[in-house]
Amino acid sequence: MLSRSGVKATVMKTRTIRVDYLARVEGEGGLYIKLRDNSVVDVKLKIFEPPRFFEAFLRGRSFNEVPDITARICGICPIAYQMSAVHALENAFGIKVDGQLRALRRLIYCGEWIESHTLHVYMLHAPDFLGYQDAIQMARDHASVVQRGLQLKKVGNEIVSLLGGREIHPINVRVGGFYKVPLRSELRALAERLKWARDAALETVQWAASMPFPEFEQDYLFVAMNHPGEYPFNEGRIVSNRGLDIAVGNYEDNFTEEHVEYSNALHSVLKQQAPYFVGPLARYNLNFDRLSPLAQEAARKAGLAPICRNPFQSIIIRSIEILYACDEALRIIAQYEPPERPANPTPVRAASGCSCTEAPRGILYHRYRVDGQGTILDAKIVPPTSQNQKVIEQDLSHFIPRFLTLPENELGWRCEQAVRNYDPCISCATHFLKLEIDRG
Amino acid sequence: MTQSSKVLIIGIGNAYRHDDAAGLMVVRRLKELGLSSCEVREQIGEGTALMDLWKGAERVVVVDAVQSGAAPGTIHSFYANQDPLPLPMFRDSTHAFGLVEAVELSRALKQLPSDLLIYGIECRNFEAGTGLSSAVRNAVDDLVRRLQAIDKIYTTTL
Numbered sequence: 001m002l003s004r005s006g007v008k009a010t011v012m013k014t015r016t017i018r019v020d021y022l023a024r025v026e027g028e029g030g031l032y033i034k035l036r037d038n039s040v041v042d043v044k045l046k047i048f049e050p051p052r053f054f055e056a057f058l059r060g061r062s063f064n065e066v067p068d069i070t071a072r073i074c075g076i077c078p079i080a081y082q083m084s085a086v087h088a089l090e091n092a093f094g095i096k097v098d099g100q101l102r103a104l105r106r107l108i109y110c111g112e113w114i115e116s117h118t119l120h121v122y123m124l125h126a127p128d129f130l131g132y133q134d135a136i137q138m139a140r141d142h143a144s145v146v147q148r149g150l151q152l153k154k155v156g157n158e159i160v161s162l163l164g165g166r167e168i169h170p171i172n173v174r175v176g177g178f179y180k181v182p183l184r185s186e187l188r189a190l191a192e193r194l195k196w197a198r199d200a201a202l203e204t205v206q207w208a209a210s211m212p213f214p215e216f217e218q219d220y221l222f223v224a225m226n227h228p229g230e231y232p233f234n235e236g237r238i239v240s241n242r243g244l245d246i247a248v249g250n251y252e253d254n255f256t257e258e259h260v261e262y263s264n265a266l267h268s269v270l271k272q273q274a275p276y277f278v279g280p281l282a283r284y285n286l287n288f289d290r291l292s293p294l295a296q297e298a299a300r301k302a303g304l305a306p307i308c309r310n311p312f313q314s315i316i317i318r319s320i321e322i323l324y325a326c327d328e329a330l331r332i333i334a335q336y337e338p339p340e341r342p343a344n345p346t347p348v349r350a351a352s353g354c355s356c357t358e359a360p361r362g363i364l365y366h367r368y369r370v371d372g373q374g375t376i377l378d379a380k381i382v383p384p385t386s387q388n389q390k391v392i393e394q395d396l397s398h399f400i401p402r403f404l405t406l407p408e409n410e411l412g413w414r415c416e417q418a419v420r421n422y423d424p425c426i427s428c429a430t431h432f433l434k435l436e437i438d439r440g
Numbered sequence: 441m442t443q444s445s446k447v448l449i450i451g452i453g454n455a456y457r458h459d460d461a462a463g464l465m466v467v468r469r470l471k472e473l474g475l476s477s478c479e480v481r482e483q484i485g486e487g488t489a490l491m492d493l494w495k496g497a498e499r500v501v502v503v504d505a506v507q508s509g510a511a512p513g514t515i516h517s518f519y520a521n522q523d524p525l526p527l528p529m530f531r532d533s534t535h536a537f538g539l540v541e542a543v544e545l546s547r548a549l550k551q552l553p554s555d556l557l558i559y560g561i562e563c564r565n566f567e568a569g570t571g572l573s574s575a576v577r578n579a580v581d582d583l584v585r586r587l588q589a590i591d592k593i594y595t596t597t598l
Binding site for chain 1: 491
């Protein structure tokens with residue numbers, strides 16, 4: 001990590017901090033920061049994963065293929081892509097999935113949150129706070145902690161495997177429901193493992209809360225889903241801490257994507273307002289009272305108020321969401337009765353539909369237009385990392401000036417740490433850019 | 441890994457990123473040909489899942505795509521028990537926690553298989569799309585023959 005950071009000083013008092021390859025983030029990205037006379041004049045989070053053509057790939061494909069194709073966008077959060085895809089298509093066809101099928105969708109999302117958050121908390125983020133270069137160095141001194149993280153992640157994988165058909169790129173989710181639903185006995189076996197996981201998650205919250213955090217609070221614009229009766233996964237309105245409260249169908253009236261020259265990922269902004277923050281911190285701040293009593297209690301014991309504006313403490317909030325996901329999974333399993341059929345009928349019609357769900361890293365918006373045969377005419381996918389890019393750059397502008405006196409490598413590492421607060425998934429964030437060449 | 445099999449062969453890759461699929465193609469071919477004493481598995485390259493897969497296994501072979509600047513199709517081999525893996529060669533993984541991290545974390549936790557052989561196939565084209573370049577296809581054929589030979593050795597010593 002450090003060897004790939006470079007800080008250059010010149011007599012003009014201009015320093016350039018360059019991190020060619022960001023470590024411990026999903027995908028390929030870099031960071032460029034220019035300082036002049038000890039102030040930050042330019043910050044660029046560069047995403048150079050090759051542009052991804054998923055929105056174009058989907059055109060001409062059957063609606064039935066969409067959940068399996070979009071699951072390929074990310075190896076870490078395929079369920080999020082499947083959930084946003086099926087809900088958007090169900091919205092287009094006028095289908096409502098409820099009862100046990102709806103509960104199973106929450107359950108599979110619990111599995112993904114557990115595995116994705118646990119990977120980040122233990123393997124990618126914790127070494128920053130404990131002063132290790134990576135999880136491997138950390139494991140030499142904290143073997144039992146790392147083992148707990150690995151076991152906890154595995155429970156998340158087991159939920160996704162059982163409901164999704166396999167751990168990676170699951171294939172059991174379909175428009176209208178699932179191809180196959182689990183037996184009660186299969187879920188009961190999971191419940192035993194989940195009880196252990198819930199205890200391990202509680203320990204994780206306490207462990208995360210014991211880490212040293214820089215004092216860094218910002219006045220963010222938080223955006224998340226909000227549902228009257230539950231912590232959000234698949235349904236709800238899109239709300240903010242500054243009064244936004246819209247139906248998902250109005251997403252594109254309120255949010256827009258911009259191309260910036262130096263990145264392959266589009267930047268997403270809320271029209272007429274500041275860049276906005278999505279993900280665990282935003283969800284927690286806008287939905288604290290929807291967490292289970294156990295998760296709320298764990299947050300209080302960890303010293304967290306219902307509003308948290310320090311992105312470095314996102315490691316605690318991810319741990320609280322792991323705990324919530326274990327608790328919620330156990331609740332769903334306890335009330336489970338296999339539904340009469342694994343999926344509702346899907347009456348195809350020419351229409352457009354959209355959906356927004358809460359991926360581990362924040363809101364994930366999908367919109368599809370289909371013809372009367374169910375063929376996709378066009379698609380729009382807005383992943384969470386592209387929405388957080390501008391906030392990450394702003395954080396760096398505000399954070400770096402405090403550390404200008406640090407040795408060069410350490411300054412580079414501090415910058416990387418600030419980026420990792422957002423668990424950016426760069427593989428997801430890049431997608432097709434429309435290129436127009438003017439040849440005069 | 442089942443009790444009866446002696447070697448676990450894991451192919452890593454993304455089938456939709458051209459040459460990146462090399463490891464997957466090797467194990468798919470082996471599966472078609474049928475092996476007597478080896479078990480084959482496909483993996484996308486996520487580190488903790490790899491650790492889970494080889495936990496408790498004694499002899500493991502992993503095949504993955506690498507990029508070191510050598511001629512495409514070059515087959516590199518590494519005995520992970522003896523030396524650390526050269527990180528830069530495997531850096532094209534888009535996983536924050538991939539094969540190299542899985543090997544080193546297993547080593548730190550004393551969970552490394554007692555015999556872990558890693559084949560890296562030198563690749564060039566990681567763009568979106570399917571199909572291997574011809575040099576990589578030849579390397580896949582070569583490695584399939586080598587692994588069939590390993591299978592025969594273990595079959596005769598069973």
